[in-house]
Amino acid sequence: MFDPIEKLKEFIRYPSVSADSNFGEGMLGAQTFLSNLLASIGFEVEVVKTDLHPIILASRGSNPEWPYVIIYGHYDVQPADPLNLWDSPAFEPEQRGERLYGRGTADNKGPLMTHVAAVAKLLERDPDLPLRITFMVEGEEEMGSPSFPKFLERYKDRLGEADFVFLSDTGIPNEDQVVITCGLRGLVLFDIEVTTAKSDLHSGLHGGVLRNPIQALAEVCATLHGPDGRVNIPGFYDDVLDVEPWERDELVKYGTDTAAYKKFLGIPEFYAAEGFTPFEAVRFMPTLDFNGIGGGYQGEGSKSKTVIPSTAFAKVSCRLVANQDPKKIRALLYDAIAARMPKDVTFKLIDQHEGTPYVVVPPNRTNTPADQPPVLAKGFRAAHSAITDVFGKEPLYLREGGSVPIIADIKRVLGLDSVMFGLFLPEDNLHAPNESFHLGVMERGLKVSEQVLGKLARG
């Protein structure tokens, strides 16, 4: 049996930034490393080519009578910039105290390694385990998984035989309190690009007769929220469902310390929808945010580069909640923006990726659908008892603010629900400098995964 932490360090050293084409070598390294590791613990590994980054499909067990679990993960990571804000190099894992620092430690290499190690340990002890397991590990999650739906369609028959998907790509509030995520927000991303002239022009010679694209863009962006902070797009909230009381109750158990949350975020005040606590707002309400804006001169020497730029852009993303349709929301947004754009500028609304929101009702909560598949229900119950046993506390069942669009895709194409066993902490700095993973949580997570899979197989 390998050392999970050492193996994780190796995994981190491959800079697998999927969204940046300069990192091709890191992507290949991470993919090869993981394939070899899975082969070494007895899995039959297939590297499935896609238009962009391959998907690793590794399976063991073929008896169709056995329960069948797919374990999902991703080997790609977010870009690491701004690099100067890291205390240790992003791709040189460094253990400080109980934490391992490095890009991808928490999202998603650490949690994925937790499951790989759990399976390795379980199979070492019980080589004939009557359980079918498939690791399905993609390399485009941080880009919005563009190749994944097509892959699911192609492997629909084979993967559709599974009972449910087991994964750890969601969060928990502290190292003792596990959360089983029962919902994820959807996504709609797009760019607004405004053009006013065929080239940048001198603001002295011509300033006074030119439409400034930054001004036009700012004017439109400023209309997208009302004075109350709500998204100011007609129909935007129409399909948002009321939150069920058990969900609010469960969230209260999660935490009510808004002062600590504020401090953690490093913000002076929350800017949340009325009628919702901050914890509710990030889970139950949709958003519209600007992820980036650019135009004109931004470099050194900016003091005097007094051009009037010809173009400016903003990168916009919406998080959607259960029952909102990304395509419908995109259309509402585009219509409103087009109507509000000054008539004297040229603009483009450029589609970026989107994802459907997802929700599953766990079998031990109210309103459990009677027809929930038995192995899925067994998975939820096994997770509940293993978590209670290992972490010493019952898990909470919560929706989460983040998006894992492929969870909704898996449901749509394969008909499978997911048991999302959270493993990363708020302090893990996902998508930000100094990302880290708590090694104590990793150790406990490993035990839970081992117990859940063991129980599914041996009852």
Added chain:
Amino acid sequence: MFDPIEKLKEFIRYPSVSADSNFGEGMLGAQTFLSNLLASIGFEVEVVKTDLHPIILASRGSNPEWPYVIIYGHYDVQPADPLNLWDSPAFEPEQRGERLYGRGTADNKGPLMTHVAAVAKLLERDPDLPLRITFMVEGEEEMGSPSFPKFLERYKDRLGEADFVFLSDTGIPNEDQVVITCGLRGLVLFDIEVTTAKSDLHSGLHGGVLRNPIQALAEVCATLHGPDGRVNIPGFYDDVLDVEPWERDELVKYGTDTAAYKKFLGIPEFYAAEGFTPFEAVRFMPTLDFNGIGGGYQGEGSKSKTVIPSTAFAKVSCRLVANQDPKKIRALLYDAIAARMPKDVTFKLIDQHEGTPYVVVPPNRTNTPADQPPVLAKGFRAAHSAITDVFGKEPLYLREGGSVPIIADIKRVLGLDSVMFGLFLPEDNLHAPNESFHLGVMERGLKVSEQVLGKLARG
């Protein structure tokens, strides 16, 4: 006598971008090149150190009875980016047809070389010319000349003996119609920087409770103009003077072809102040423009870098007209922006440079002050007749939209007015890719400069 075009090409090859510290070698090269050239035609050259880039002071003639002209220019250039939009490399001058292409050909190396060559020719023919000439050539014009006022104070006694300043750093509408610029707009530059959190945060995990700095910035920027396009800052227009009728008349001679101007700018419509033609608007009206904006993720992989940034900035510049005070306008702007900034964000207003607007009334127009110094008046008349002779058309006397803040500084510190003999054309692409200088205009300019200086000396 050297070949002016070959010497200009040599000058262009030194990439003297003052605002970017990576171009130190190019700055030194340009400065050394010019110093040597001026020494070679008989000038005593002093390289005056400043906090940043040295000023070249080169003089000939010391008889205090002689008329004394200072010729101003600058050896620094604008940054050349975006480099990919140049048809030939920015710092490898290329002659195509009647034009020489390269960064700085028109602004200001070409016009400066025109005067250097004129002086060289004149002195070759008339080595004992009874005229004091000082070339005063700075290296920080494209950064707003931060060291220049201090330099003027230091050399006040010596330079204050001069009768006027002669320079070519302004524009003309076509190669036959020279403009003597009688006014320049002032400048106020500053950055707005908005901060909402201590670091970038994940838009999924926390989106819905965070103040987005891009949103806050856009909201403030959107208030800075009214729906009529006017600057929406109380008091902004208070000190703007009515335009004198002769100025409007003179401008009509300059040109009225708004369709051609629109086409030249590559814009669908003008966005000008009401009551002003586009030609008037860029000369007689103040502006507020965004020169740059930035925040969040803008690079490759932007499709999925769904952070909520912690900070965003905009670079703002105002062009001011005669009688507006940059300090007063800056205070009005800062007060209004502070009042409009959402209360839940932190912001900074960062001073960048500023310049006072300038105006001089030429002696052959109405309202000429009776007390205009005789040598200045002689300079204007010499320029008028030389231009009429060489270009075949009387010059126009116009205010210009651009800013040369040092012209107002020279007036304030040395008490000297400037005769601004325009040499660059609208097609010269100043501050933009594919900057060029018209060599026919250069040849004629050389003759005018030679005649003006000759007439001042020999009557």
